[in-house]
Amino acid sequence: MTVITEDRGRQNMFAKEPPMQVMDVSVTHNEKAELLNGRLAMLGILSAVISYAFSGSIFFFGAFGI
Template sequence: MTVTTNELGQTNIFAKEPPMVVEQYNRQGLSSPMQQRELYNGRWAMMGIISGFLSYAITGKLFFGIF
């Protein structure tokens, strides 16, 4: 800690600032694990939409005869 004194004799105590750390999460750059989960979730949502379109095109009903 750093202690300073002003012209009135009052002391101020300042904490040391921690050093900055840059973490690389994985080999895909600086994307966080939350961003990876969002990409995974979005890709599976797109797979669901595509499978709905394909089942409608093949059977004429959405989701293989349920709707």
């Protein structure tokens, strides 16, 4: 087993590091989140337009008489 002594005298018995792996990331988390937010916003706008067309009010306010 290889033991490495650091600058301040500490010994590191686990000095062998695994090889690095480079991952190819084509779409980041932020891009996925923005795409989902945009789709949900379009779904909300479409449902508001359909609700207004059928009830004359946006969403449930026409159903409750408000």
